[in-house]
Amino acid sequence: MKVFIVKDYDAMSKKAAKIVRDAILRKPDLVLGLATGSTPLGLYKELIRMHKEEGLNFSKVITFNLDEYVGLPKDHPESYNRFMWDNLFNHININPSNVHIPDGTVEDLEAFCKWYEEKIDEYGGIDLQILGIGRDGHIAFNEPGTSLGSRTHIAKLTEVTRRDNARFFDGDIEKVPKYAITMGVGTILEAKSIILLANGEAKADAIKKALEGPVTCLITASALQLHPNVTIIVDKEAGSKLELEWEREY
Numbered sequence: 001m002k003v004f005i006v007k008d009y010d011a012m013s014k015k016a017a018k019i020v021r022d023a024i025l026r027k028p029d030l031v032l033g034l035a036t037g038s039t040p041l042g043l044y045k046e047l048i049r050m051h052k053e054e055g056l057n058f059s060k061v062i063t064f065n066l067d068e069y070v071g072l073p074k075d076h077p078e079s080y081n082r083f084m085w086d087n088l089f090n091h092i093n094i095n096p097s098n099v100h101i102p103d104g105t106v107e108d109l110e111a112f113c114k115w116y117e118e119k120i121d122e123y124g125g126i127d128l129q130i131l132g133i134g135r136d137g138h139i140a141f142n143e144p145g146t147s148l149g150s151r152t153h154i155a156k157l158t159e160v161t162r163r164d165n166a167r168f169f170d171g172d173i174e175k176v177p178k179y180a181i182t183m184g185v186g187t188i189l190e191a192k193s194i195i196l197l198a199n200g201e202a203k204a205d206a207i208k209k210a211l212e213g214p215v216t217c218l219i220t221a222s223a224l225q226l227h228p229n230v231t232i233i234v235d236k237e238a239g240s241k242l243e244l245e246w247e248r249e250y
């Protein structure tokens, strides 16, 4: 596990963007796993800049998003589909047919989950997966108690997560969907390499438990300790409770 504690959000985002850029330069048809939420916004902004100013080419890149709310239409302002197009895909030269985001509106959600797993396999698996972390230690929507071997499935969101995400739904927790389609922890662990990002004090406990606590389904991010190629980049605040001698870049 490579862990970098960097100065701030900007440094975290730029460091992650360089890793993504180098991976695309090495493999133009990179299979890239993507996350939504506040954390990767700076990374996406930097990737857009690299595309516009440095010609970073996404035309062959294949993407798979981690998750999507059940029941939100694709064009709903808070759907993860909309988030990805607004914050990244509309600003780079991605081929729309290379974009994969779970569809929370399909009738047969179970069949969709199976199809999503098969699709990832068809492309030879995810080369590089981007992750954020929830305050309860979740990765994707794998809430506490989710099996560390889980595959893409329907997840019930915890109260903590729904409260955290209410900020995007007029502050009203009742408007936050109760279920989501999510890649499982087992699916994520099969990615060839993983970057987990975290910023801000609110993530300090989750980062401490995920990196320096036992591997447990109660903090699903702790499963990353088992992965051979993980890079964790956190800002000073998110890393403020870490005690081991990790790399400090500030």
Ligand code: F6R
Binding pocket: 034, 035, 036, 037, 038, 039, 040, 066, 067, 131, 132, 133, 134, 135, 138, 139, 140, 141
């Ligand atoms: C989003 C996702 C979630 C978020 C996590 C942190 O696709 O999978 O696990 O990464 O909830 O969200 P933010 O970044 O908004 O704090």
